[in-house]
Amino acid sequence: MKTALVIGAGPAGLMAAEILADSGFSVTVAEAKKSPARKLLMAGKSGLNITKNETDEQFLATFGDMPDALKSAMTAFGPRQAMAWAQGLNQVVFTGSTGRVFPRSMKASPLLRTWLARMGGKGVTLELGWKWVGCGGPSFQFETSAGAKEVAADVTILACGGASWARLGSDGAWSEWIDAPLAPFKPANMGFVVDWSSHMERHFGSPVKPVGLIVGGKTHRGEIVVSRTGLEGGGIYTVSTALRDGETLTLDLLPDLTGDQIRKRLARPQGKTSMANFYRKVLGLTPVKMALLQEFARPLPTGNAFISVLKALPVPLKGPRPLDEAISTAGGVKFDGMTEDLMLKNRPGVFCAGEMLDWEAPTGGYLITASLATGKLAAEAAVRWAESGSNSAI
Template identity: 60%
Template sequence: MSEALVIGAGPAGLMAAEMLADAGHSVTIAEQKPSVGRKFLMAGKSGLNLTKDEPEAAFFKAFNADWLLPALREFGPVEVMAWAEDLDQQIFTGSSGRVFPKSMKASPLLRTWLGRLANKGVTIRTRWQWTGWNGDACIFQTPDGPVELAPSVTVLAMGGASWRKLGSDGVWANQFERSDLRPFKPANMGFVVEWSSHMNDHLGLPLKNVAFGVGGSAIRGEAVISAKGLEGGGIYTVSAAVRDGAALTIDLLPDLSQEEVGKRLKRRRGKDSWSNHMRKNLKLEPVKLALLQEFARPLPDDPIDLSAVIKALRVHHKGPRPMDEAISTAGGLAEEALDRKLMLRARPGVFAAGEMLDWEAPTGGYLITGCLATGRWAGKAAADYASRLSVKRHL
């Protein structure tokens, strides 16, 4: 049947290619890097969190793009888990609901998936860099020189604008009208903190059993005190709100009420310093005491005032880390630029999926599921479009 082109060989692109191949179309995947799935493999270095096993309402709420809910409802956590198992990956669900392959790696899944795509006749071309259109044809710079392809349908899946070295550089945005785009912003990133020398002994240490506060709500999580600032899963969960202007606070003792903290601080201190008093009566670890001194010196002398600081320690930061260090990005192709099938309104027969689209979600399995779901949705829509086009040509 019709020839189809997929540009980008991450999870969204590979899923789109499989949908097209399953519908009987001849599929070529063009990837600008020397190998495929580079960001997917990088995600696997921390365990490959495929999805999150939780009620649908909670899962969908994590995404800030209601326009993508049809794709997510059709291929959500249950379907992702079944998909992974169909690729010979045994999976397990952690205590937080996060779902991982038992191998805790991306490479076995990717290897099996690529083998399945090859058996379905999918061709992969690496080191093919898309540089735009010439009429309806896609232009590529390849090791053998410029190449133009004019497929029946195209699915764009070139990623966002973080992790440039892995292929997600956002350069593709230069080929679109500004009105079709939303500015890229870092998502799931750390924040710059210019630590004083007082923190030198604590750099690289984890910050556990805390809650991060934004906009009146608090979320339990963990972080790492790096030389560059604060990063880690707990920070990433609240990073979008903080990036957009919300104040960031840390509850250093989330298991104790402010009243209980104040009560313990009122105990006779004697000759103990405040630090020793807090260490003995609140069991505050050295890293938490250091943060308290870093952000709240001079500490209040009144136990009630100090308890308020401990329960909502204001983090003074210099903003997000650079976008290329972010796990993902917000921004990209706007909802208005695509129809409900994720086809570009300005280019019939061209679809888009994955991080190219204007959406964001926290880490915890949402990102990979979002890419798989939108890739599947766009791939199926492209296959239907190509089939209808083929029928018209033969009438």
């Protein structure tokens, strides 16, 4: 029986492990933490967004330009396959109003329990508390509670995660000893720092919706949240790559109204109503939107200038939140250091998958689906490579 070592028990690693077990390999999964898939479980606390119910063409287009390996992985395993995978783990799934797909339970734990039990029935060994600390010739070295361990296998899948949420296991430490070209880590799908004045404090935690985020000449409709440190939320995450890379942010506080419609509403008699209440009644400006206007446009202009501010309020950002707070990361193992089926050119028989690759996914189910897809691609390639007879223990 051929042997396989998988380092990392997140979605990519577990997908790879099950495929290898189904192909007749004796599989050991080494996970640094005391429990598997911690980041998946954390994501499931707010509702496990498995994928996006889109056509394959729409799904791929969201990633923009991508390496051939990533395109191949997601062509073979896209939204339909991700939904079928979840259903195969006894999860009834549904599509929300934005096209995002969730299990009916909304949690990751039922899915994960079923998945781990299924893999256990196939003979997969899960070693917890095994921290990968380096390579010694053909072996991979681990620190464990029982002391140092060395493992050599016919094939190895590295699925070590990115460099955000270190407490959940994705600390990027593996980048110090992997023999592959790396792109620097950068935060992805993260919030941005804003230096608020004291009057914004009462609005911390308040959602701003609906709102249009104008970045790079394009308007993205979404929801943002005013936090103690700045701005967060799905709307911000959607444009976080462009903002991180230098684009500026302006907000359309009234995306459902044109300038002419706003002008007509402002022409209504104000009477004895206070200005704030007048704006609330005729324009629907919530307290948090009024606070943002006061924060960034005081003293408030009048006439057409006021309409312009409502439709394009400049928001000065002080940069992204720290890398470890990001939902995911960009950067990692460069694709030109791997073959088209994700095998390291400098380490034959060693494959990479998941967020440790140099790619960047938006939120909305794309990250989980692509991680599963790359785990599948790497494992199937590892099986072919091992069966080709071109290796002994790696």
